[in-house]
Amino acid sequence: MVGIKSYGAHIPRFRLDRNVMQLALLFLGFAPLRGEKAVANWDEDSVTMAVSAALDCLRDEDSGKVDGLYFATTTPTYSLRQNAGIVAAALDLNTSVRTADFTDSTKSGTAAMLAASDAIASNSLNSCLVCAADCRVSKVGSNGDYTYGDGAAAFLLGKDDIVAQIEGSYSTSHDFVDRRRLEGERLEHMWEERFIRDAGYMKFIPEAVSGLVKKYNLSIQEFSKVIYACAFSSAHSALGKTLGLSPEQVQDPLLNNVGDTGVAHPLMMLVAALEEAKPGDKIMVVSFGQGCDSFYLTVTENIKKMKEKRGVKGNLASKAPLGSYDKYLAFRKQIPAEVGIRGEEMGFTSFSIVSRDNREINGMVGAKCKKCGAPSYPLQRICPNPDCGAVDQMEPYRFAEKKGIIFTYTSDFLAACIDPPASYGFIDYEGGGRALVDFTDCDPNTLKVGMPVEMSFRIKYADEKRAAVNYGWKAIPIVS
Amino acid sequence: MAEGIRDKVAIIGMGCTKFGERFDAGPQDLIVESFVECLADAGIDKKDIQAAWWGVHMPDISVGRGATTLGLTLKLPFIPITRVENFCATGSEALRGAVYAVASGAYDICLALGMEKLKDTGYGGLPLGGGFGYKMPLINSNLTAPGGFAMMATKYFSKYNLNPQDGKMMLAKVSAKSHKNGTLSPKAHLRKEVTVEQIINAPIIAWPLGLFDCCGVSDGASAAIVCRADMAKKFRPDPVYVKSLQIAVSSGEEMMYTKWDGAHVEAAYRAGIAAYKEAGIKNPREEVSMAEVHDCFSITEAVTMEDLQFSPRGKVKEDIEAGRFNLDGAQPIQPDGGLKCFGHPIGASGLRMMYEMYKQLQGKADKRQLKDPKIGLTHNMGGFPSMNIVSVCIVGK
Numbered sequence: 001m002v003g004i005k006s007y008g009a010h011i012p013r014f015r016l017d018r019n020v021m022q023l024a025l026l027f028l029g030f031a032p033l034r035g036e037k038a039v040a041n042w043d044e045d046s047v048t049m050a051v052s053a054a055l056d057c058l059r060d061e062d063s064g065k066v067d068g069l070y071f072a073t074t075t076p077t078y079s080l081r082q083n084a085g086i087v088a089a090a091l092d093l094n095t096s097v098r099t100a101d102f103t104d105s106t107k108s109g110t111a112a113m114l115a116a117s118d119a120i121a122s123n124s125l126n127s128c129l130v131c132a133a134d135c136r137v138s139k140v141g142s143n144g145d146y147t148y149g150d151g152a153a154a155f156l157l158g159k160d161d162i163v164a165q166i167e168g169s170y171s172t173s174h175d176f177v178d179r180r181r182l183e184g185e186r187l188e189h190m191w192e193e194r195f196i197r198d199a200g201y202m203k204f205i206p207e208a209v210s211g212l213v214k215k216y217n218l219s220i221q222e223f224s225k226v227i228y229a230c231a232f233s234s235a236h237s238a239l240g241k242t243l244g245l246s247p248e249q250v251q252d253p254l255l256n257n258v259g260d261t262g263v264a265h266p267l268m269m270l271v272a273a274l275e276e277a278k279p280g281d282k283i284m285v286v287s288f289g290q291g292c293d294s295f296y297l298t299v300t301e302n303i304k305k306m307k308e309k310r311g312v313k314g315n316l317a318s319k320a321p322l323g324s325y326d327k328y329l330a331f332r333k334q335i336p337a338e339v340g341i342r343g344e345e346m347g348f349t350s351f352s353i354v355s356r357d358n359r360e361i362n363g364m365v366g367a368k369c370k371k372c373g374a375p376s377y378p379l380q381r382i383c384p385n386p387d388c389g390a391v392d393q394m395e396p397y398r399f400a401e402k403k404g405i406i407f408t409y410t411s412d413f414l415a416a417c418i419d420p421p422a423s424y425g426f427i428d429y430e431g432g433g434r435a436l437v438d439f440t441d442c443d444p445n446t447l448k449v450g451m452p453v454e455m456s457f458r459i460k461y462a463d464e465k466r467a468a469v470n471y472g473w474k475a476i477p478i479v480s
Numbered sequence: 481m482a483e484g485i486r487d488k489v490a491i492i493g494m495g496c497t498k499f500g501e502r503f504d505a506g507p508q509d510l511i512v513e514s515f516v517e518c519l520a521d522a523g524i525d526k527k528d529i530q531a532a533w534w535g536v537h538m539p540d541i542s543v544g545r546g547a548t549t550l551g552l553t554l555k556l557p558f559i560p561i562t563r564v565e566n567f568c569a570t571g572s573e574a575l576r577g578a579v580y581a582v583a584s585g586a587y588d589i590c591l592a593l594g595m596e597k598l599k600d601t602g603y604g605g606l607p608l609g610g611g612f613g614y615k616m617p618l619i620n621s622n623l624t625a626p627g628g629f630a631m632m633a634t635k636y637f638s639k640y641n642l643n644p645q646d647g648k649m650m651l652a653k654v655s656a657k658s659h660k661n662g663t664l665s666p667k668a669h670l671r672k673e674v675t676v677e678q679i680i681n682a683p684i685i686a687w688p689l690g691l692f693d694c695c696g697v698s699d700g701a702s703a704a705i706v707c708r709a710d711m712a713k714k715f716r717p718d719p720v721y722v723k724s725l726q727i728a729v730s731s732g733e734e735m736m737y738t739k740w741d742g743a744h745v746e747a748a749y750r751a752g753i754a755a756y757k758e759a760g761i762k763n764p765r766e767e768v769s770m771a772e773v774h775d776c777f778s779i780t781e782a783v784t785m786e787d788l789q790f791s792p793r794g795k796v797k798e799d800i801e802a803g804r805f806n807l808d809g810a811q812p813i814q815p816d817g818g819l820k821c822f823g824h825p826i827g828a829s830g831l832r833m834m835y836e837m838y839k840q841l842q843g844k845a846d847k848r849q850l851k852d853p854k855i856g857l858t859h860n861m862g863g864f865p866s867m868n869i870v871s872v873c874i875v876g877k
Contacts, residue, residue: 424621
């Protein structure tokens with residue numbers, strides 16, 4: 001019995017009102033969609049959002065048992081250096097983990113789910129984490145610019161204590177060219193919307209649904225929720241009728257509050273469906289890319305014991321308006337923004353350091369003194385406790401998942417930052433240890449000494465000269 | 481048993497350039513400007529200099545590494561020269577090298593010269609320059625100098641229950657005092673009086689520090705010639721004697737352990753204790769006539785008053801408000817206007833501070849002249865409150 005043991009999601013804090021976009025872009029035409037879209041902070045990308053969703057998913061789980069990590073995205077940071085490897089490093093998974101990137105199509109998230117499910121069913125893997133995230137950038141004023149949102153979902157798959165069993169799947173492949181990007185391109189190209197709607201969504205989604213239903217002798221009425229990834233709002237409604245679904249059976253597509261999150265889209269909807277599911281519920285998931293993957297799950301009794309997750313619901317409730325379309329363009333490097341001559345001198349990247357000290361940098365693993373118990377970060381060979389000073393009595397100690405409080409802080413306008421001021425400070429961690437870290441997702445006016453924080457894996461800085469995006473851990477102050 | 485250096489070495493000549501945004505001058509101009517004044521003041525010949533210590537903190541943006549710059553620029557005749565660098569204490573470190581060399585008996589006459597050319601970077605603030613190695617940006621926060629010290633202000637306000645308005649007012653008085661003194665210093669970079677209101681309402685650089693809480697970014701050079709104390713009066717009637725020169729460096733416990741309160745600089749406290757012991761000072765508040773301390777930011781000066789035991793812990797605000805540190809106060813601090821008005825060409829600052837103490841002790845400080853000062857102190861602090869190098873140098877007649 002293979003299924004989902006746990007789930008998690010990440011929706012970035014910032015939301016961009018499509019009316020705000022419309023005001024800036026009216027000269028190009030009207031917005032195809034209303035509401036708001038979730039936009040990644042400047043220091044987020046698919047890799048960091050996958051890590052955030054994975055942390056949500058792995059909370060209260062034993063990450064030491066995870067032996068597979070599949071990461072799906074159409075917006076990988078690197079095309080040579082495995083992105084799943086960065087996610088695994090950030091989660092400080094065992095090095096004996098099978099990692100793979102699934103990419104190139106918005107259905108690669110479901111492909112990763114099915115590959116993980118098969119690997120577990122065949123006893124090749126025991127516990128596989130599947131992360132899906134996208135942070136897509138489209139031409140200014142394009143359909144994608146308006147409709148795409150940023151987000152991530154993560155699932156832990158295994159055989160024991162599952163909350164939803166994966167029962168069966170049906171997949172199709174059509175070399176259908178709705179959206180495309182050549183190797184090395186950053187912005188997408190999209191073909192005619194009417195073509196995509198009529199020859200794509202309206203054709204392939206019903207095909208995948210009926211294929212699955214026929215293959216397993218099901219009836220569409222058996223499903224409590226049907227999830228299908230259709231980024232056109234009116235086509236999404238029309239499909240419900242075509243498929244013969246009652247309104248209650250249609251899972252909300254998150255288009256007006258998050259947007260179309262690409263590979264993550266159907267899987268975020270699955271997280272949202274599981275948040276409301278009862279034992280015995282049947283849920284169908286249909287992705288859309290060059291064809292579709294469809295699969296269905298039956299929710300088990302364990303869903304009642306599911307530990308609280310931030311999930312989609314929690315993330316939707318926690319938000320701040322970005323306020324300005326220009327800021328969005330600067331965050332996504334759609335327009336060159338002045339960060340000062342200082343900013344142009346930002347750090348050199350030494351990959352021998354990034355590799356040698358990877359656990360310390362990407363996993364935020366410091367040291368804990370076996371003699372006096374003092375944790376320290378950065379990693380030390382000699383205990384910094386002046387009353388101890390033990391040499392080489394350290395064991396690895398991970399700070400990334402520790403909560404902390406602000407010891408002191410500043411909000412700095414001199415520091416080169418695309419969203420000044422750069423806020424940072426010293427954090428005192430629960431269980432001991434103090435470290436100087438950047439803050440993110442925060443309003444400088446709310447900062448206070450003693451304020452609680454949690455850590456988040458983010459981009460530290462991009463080193464374009466050396467083709468590097470450098471990651472690390474930052475503190476998110478929690479406003480109570 | 482080590483006996484220290486008290487009264488073994490005298491300063492017999494000093495020079496200091498005009499500090500400022502010296503877009504007119506390159507490193508060579510600054511070095512020569514300070515050296516010519518210094519040599520004339522000592523009344524010796526260049527060939528009398530037996531060894532030199534050369535301080536520059538960020539040579540990669542000005543002159544490059546090694547000691548050759550000083551030899552080549554001043555055409556020193558194949559004498560031993562050592563380049564030293566120790567963050568913001570670089571100038572004091574150069575002086576320490578020269579003083580210790582004479583105190584050891586190895587030489588009779590040595591030169592210390594510090595220079596920094598910061599304004600060729602194209603931006604304000606200190607250069608990033610990889611000063612902490614390639615790894616630090618991957619681990620630490622996006623840290624700047626004002627940000628590093630602003631965190632001490634945040635913590636000081638929090639620890640002593642100062643609301644931001646009262647805290648900023650205390651700091652504004654520190655800067656206002658220095659700006660007033662700076663108007664009397666012809667060699668200062670900033671020579672304008674600034675009101676407390678202007679200081680409080682200035683744009684924020686790193687909360688809670690505003691523009692006038694930060695020292696200037698300047699170019700400059702300063703030099704000293706030192707000799708054996710017993711031969712000093714051969715050169716001039718009013719040499720200034722070195723009473724102590726101490727340096728303390730962080731052990732890491734401040735930033736990596738959780739005992740440090742974040743509202744003081746531990747190395748400054750330790751360097752002060754060591755320097756007072758060497759100089760035989762029992763009561764710094766009463767015995768130190770005047771000081772030039774490292775006021776890179778207003779909060780640094782305020783906290784340093786407590787670290788050097790001029791004010792009791794948590795009580796500096798009372799002394800600031802009482803005007804204790806003003807030019808006409810009981811213990812004048814920054815009589816020349818400090819880093820606040822001179823700016824902070826890093827390699828030069830420690831020697832620039834000593835230049836003021838030297839002139840004051842000789843009664844040659846013109847409009848800034850204090851009444852019969854006996855003991856002067858200079859203090860440099862390099863790095864951040866959480867990890868740093870502090871020098872304390874005490875001189876007297």
